[in-house]
Amino acid sequence: MIARGEPVVWLTAGALAIALFMIVGLIALVVMTGGSTFWPKRLHRIELLDGRVLLGELTDTEAYEFSRDRLDALPEEVRGAAVNALGDQSAVEAHRTQLRVDNKQLTGESYVWIDDFLRKPNGTSLPEWALTIERTSWGRFLGLPEAFVVNHRRLPSGTERQLDQLIAFLEEHASRADDTGQQAIAKGVEKLREERSAVREKGTAEFLQTIRADKASAERAAVLETGDEIPLAQVRASQPIVAVRAMSPGSQETWSRFEKVHPEVLDRVAAIHDLDRSGLGRLSEGQEEARMDVVRAALDSEHALAPLAQQLAELDAVVDDLESAAETRDQLAAAFTRRFGGDSDVVHAVREIVAELGADSAAQRAPLQSEIEALVAPLSEDEKAAVDRYRKVVAEARRQTVEISADIEALRAENEQYVLRAVTADGQSQDIPVAEIVRGFPANRLGFAERLKVYLSRWAEFLLAEPREANTEGGVFPAIWGTVAMTLIMTIAVVPFGVLAALFLREYAKAGVVVSAVRIAVNNLAGVPSIVWGVFGLGFFCYVVGAGIDEAFYPAYVSENKPVFGTGGLMWASLTLALLTLPVVIVATEEALSAVPNSMREGSYACGASKWQTIRRIVLPRALPGIMTGMILAMARGAGEVAPLMLVGAVKIAPELPIDGDAPFIHPSRSFMHLGFHIYDLGFQSPDSEAAKPMVFTTTLLLISLIAILNILAIRLRSRLRKRFGASQF
């Protein structure tokens, strides 16, 4: 080609090649690193010359210069090996390997570099049963299974629990009775104790029977009330057994037991999460709502209603407690009567005690009640209604909280029975509650299909679950959701706005100095640093428009210093990005409009069409694909933007999605998570950036894919439009 005198061809081709190389290189890096993060790697056990033993995934190797002056930094035991490696040179090229060892709470670091010359010869192996365990807290655990522990709890029967209650009541209040009463009570306690021992013995015998019926090979020990453990064989039924601990030692056994139990435990974990979210979460939401009603009523009232309502609710709680205590006493009295007969001495004594306690509590209640009345008296009807509603909601929430907490507690207790005991490479034993294990697998035993399954399940978790552990583990679903929602709202805002502006510039405004100046100004807006838009969005949308909206519609929240729209949120972030991308849309639309041949406009005018009819029916449809191009560019630009979002609504962790199933479905004032911000947060804000690095790449991969998907959808829409107008010359 040079012979033909075309060096420019080489120049242009070279420029394209460099550009392609960089783009392809970046994408390849992101795809490879991000895509391989979730692939389950083998666990290597490496023995070092200094006696340390490590277990972990090989993540990296590198060559570096090892010089003589670094000898002193090495521990005594390995210096010899280093000297050998050096020979008589002052520096040699050494290799080292990076190992992901995890177990951060034990060793304090999740990655270590090991010099190859420090490794024991033949000291590397792939332990068959090495486990990778992902936990809800403390990160991953790598180790070998030691035993699977099940704590079978003995649940006391209803009679036994009632007897406990009766005895406790008598013992607590015996001092209130007179001498004869006390004697009667002492006798009564004696009798109840005997009865309880009998019931307990029977229960224990039945419990042991069911345990012994389970013939599985396990070392079993009974746990006594005192916490002591004795071998199951030595247990007598009369001993007060709380639980039986079954230990299944051996890797195979441990693992198979774990696998059997794990799914049901996870189900319970999900149920607990559900109860917590939809049960307790909803209750506190309801309380907050009722409280805001009170605050609203307080706006035009001279009383400080909110603290008043709070105080009343607290008083209500005390009164409630007194009342339910009285109820319990009555039930106990009835139980005593049933057990000892109506005119036994014990029952007489109990009746006296109950009467006395009743009088006490009545005495306590009376001043409370009058205090409540005094507080409520000066309130107007409306105020009273709001305050009463709040009190009712709080009381109801108290009751339900007790119930839900009991449910949660029961589920927890059931889950706590199961513990996986594992041992690290250097011999530390660790008890891991099964409920805390998200995913576990014997990394070196997996075949390709099983590995793929782990890989996919990690991706599924990543895409669909919420983040945990300060975002470094778990999923990014809220961030995906927030990014998509924000991008769509931004698009809906920017496209009509930009198209209208471009229409005016191109079709209506008379060409001249002013229009040229405006056009240049718009083009220059595209060069304004995005953080400036963020500042503008914060200052204008949040502090001016948002504060105005709050002032007008949410005065109660303002008085509580809890701005609704007066702070960052989905709406303001979307609008800020809409402004940021506006020049893109305007420029693209103007181009598209000017590409509409004038002959078409003339044809339309000649048919007697007005200017607007011509624009609407001829110019816009013809320019639509070009406008779509602008929209695609704007979406790509907007979805990848991070800096302004930090100021106007993107947050590290958002408790709620900005678009969800609760009316009114779109919550424009909520703050939201964003993938771009998530990347920044992971890479630069997390405590362990080395551990977060793979997630940075994975999240980047996800963000790029998401933008690509949005673009592909828009491009397909555009090509459908093109086809509809049958014109190939766009």
Next chain:
Amino acid sequence: MGFPMLNATRNVPADRMSSSDPTAPPNPIAPVSKPATRGEIPRAEPNRPPRGKSSRMEAIARGESVAADVHNALKHEDRVLDIENFRLWYGQKQALFDVSMGVPRGKVTAIIGPSGCGKSTLLRCVNRMNDLLDIVRIEGDMRLNGDSIYDRKVDVIELRKRMGMVFQKPNPFPMTIFDNVVYPLRIDGERNRNVLAEICERSLRGAALWDEVKDRLKESALGLSGGQQQRLCIARAIAAEPEVLLLDEPCSALDPIATGKVEDLIQELKGDYSVLIVTHNMQQASRISDYTAFMYLGRLMEYGPTADLFTNPHLPETNAYVTGRFG
């Protein structure tokens, strides 16, 4: 967009326009009354000794107005359109000089002349397409059925609806064939699908296109061939049943067969419509038109029945042009 409209207040009684009126002035084509400041437009005098070619050309070159030679046959025609002392400037450059001519009703009138002589400009002035250009300035007036076109009170949109226009290059809209044809009705607010379908068929038949496209009305018009597109534009122009059809070299982009179809079409339309057609093709002009106007450098030179103009022109310039010796 405002234009100086010198003749805006002028009003000619309709009866004086009628050629059947025996008291009509001897030259009905020329404006009947005009401001005193305007030079008298000389009447065509067939037996006047022809002025030397060089002197007329010199006068034109000096920028003077030259009286048009309008044949007597035209004064018996009922005129649908009157062009009166029309002048036009593109910025500083004058493109039309004192053009005055009447367009007979129900006939085909052709405008011929060398390239750049202002044929398109004149045609576009009839439906005020030149309003769209900021640099255009005009003087004089045109009348459609006696009503001023350039009057300040005229609704341009209504005016354009009374005229159909076909451009030199086919310009179908980016929509379906059906939507293209009924576009003038759609913008007029017609929604009844039956009415639209009926008019679509009638217009397409009128434009000799129906048989070719009747099965693909819902397809994009941009998929048609150039000749089909031009006939589609003609169908669109006649869809709203205009009074005047303005055709600007409608066949310049067509092959002989399509040209023949369009010419047949123009012959058929004659009578219902008054057609004003610009053409470079002498044979075409002689085949289809009843009257022909010859323009030269922004002036109307000679205007008469087509047969006369081609076989027995009054001016030597006309003779030279139609015989192909200049232009």
